[in-house]
Amino acid sequence: MLYYTNRKGQHMHAGYMHAVMLEFIKRYNGTLNILRFKDHLSIGHIAEEMLATKRIDFVCHPKEPKWNISGTVPLYILKDYILVPHAQPIASYWYFAQPFTRETWLALIAIVAYGIIMFYVSSGSERSEFGVHLLSSWCHLLFLPQPRVSFINWQQSVIHFILILGGFVLTNMYISVLKSMLTSGLFEPQANTLEDLIHAPYRLITDKYYAVYFKNATSVPDEVIDNAFVVPTDELDFNRANLNTSFMYIVYEDRMDGLLYQQHLLKAPRFKRMPESIMDGLMSIPVASSLPYLNMLNIYLSRIFEYGIFHKMKNDAYMSAIDSGLYKLMRNEDDGLIPYDLNFYFFPIVLWGIGLTCAGLSFLLELLRWRMA
Incomplete structure (x- = not known):
């Protein structure tokens, strides 16, 4: 009441x-x-x-x-749950790498391998170097310009078409997944079980009344119980009512619904309810x-x-x-649109720098080889 x-x-x-x-x-x-x-x-x-x-x-x-x-x-059965702060969002510069799942990498490798093998086989007696086929396959996937392509036979025309189509599908899939992630947001791993709370960076606070019940809860790991500490009731009510994300809390589900009702307008919630109850009553x-x-x-x-x-x-x-x-x-x-800062482009800048470094080293090696020859 x-x-x-x-x-x-x-x-x-x-x-x-x-x-x-x-x-x-x-x-x-x-x-x-x-x-x-x-x-x-x-x-x-x-x-x-x-x-x-x-x-x-x-x-x-x-x-x-x-x-x-x-x-x-x-x-009905009245359950008692632990409220845990929601996982923090990941750094913005990691968004570019997140769409590259294992299936995406396998698809990229499969298409590039297909292009190399098919170009090599279809060249017949005019087989060129392995590196030329590799670069040609990558250029098709990434929609990058390349030297004028001469078709030896109709089979190579089909191979080029398949590579362009595969690159179109993968590129648009990457862009759509990235856009979806930017819209919904990505977060660090979330605690989903009571055992996950052992490694949570938060302490659980409660008052003297609920501390007696909590210490006798058999489903809660001992590490979580030992990490809890008792605070005055006024301090507990203040932190819990304001959804202070510095702590974890114990709360009955009826009061929990009222507390979590405060965050239903937020894009990302502040707290998450653990699915397992620690105490059950009537x-x-x-x-x-x-x-x-x-x-x-x-x-x-x-x-x-x-x-x-x-x-x-x-x-x-x-x-x-x-x-x-x-x-x-x-x-x-922040209700309005926020422009991306430099941290968002950190990952592409690093890749760009690595690419320039590799290109510079390749040029120096080619120049050294030419002088030695």
Whole structure:
């Protein structure tokens, strides 16, 4: 449940649990009395005590596994996930090399080898040097000018046509893949399993309440547990609400959906949810024992869940959190078109320099050979 002060200075309550129970109370002409506790460590003890003495009827908080109190019929399995910062984008100068996959290199080698062999075989008695066929094949692939080509027979005309067609296909495929990568962006390897978090450069922060659960999680590697540290609840809420990418976080999936809703307008998200849950619980609301209207409450919760009203209330709660200023819709810092800087052309410049160096060395070797002859 959310608690905030609006622009008029009024204290407001929000959140989907508050909306669900408030609607139930209004429907049956009840009265809502809200008791707020800042310290999560005391919630379970106080709630258990007050429910046992029937000072309150229910708690607007999912029932924790270790709470020895009654609850409503579970609606679904409530999972606890780890939020990990999204992988960082790769350096811009690597984009030129990324379309060259293994299949692309095999296609290039196959076409060049085809051109060399077929030119050599079709030359007959007028077979020229191997280097001439190699350069001719590369020129066709890269659409580079070459000396005037004389066709000895019709077979060579077909070979030239096949090489030009292969070069056209590969060149356009490279350009289209490169354009797609520039549009979507490329990123460093992303952590996809809990074992990958061992090598993650981030530390996991949590509060004292969830630290007890996290240390007993059997699916989390020991290295990740040892690397976690406990911070005050206010500091955790501040960093987690602002999606601070310096840390990893533990969060229930209902709150996680609200946190990640802030980044749905971003081109590249800030955080990613790990696919494996570290703890599982039941979405059940703690209630006092022998609650006279428990059956009515169970029917009400089941119906709003089955008809999608429960999900609608969750989405409305996320928008209320944004309207209240607790969360914010994040946008890309650079919405306009950004020209490429010199780092983007670093890779082509290096290749150009290597090509000039090789050409210069070849010229010097040819000149040295001519003088020696």
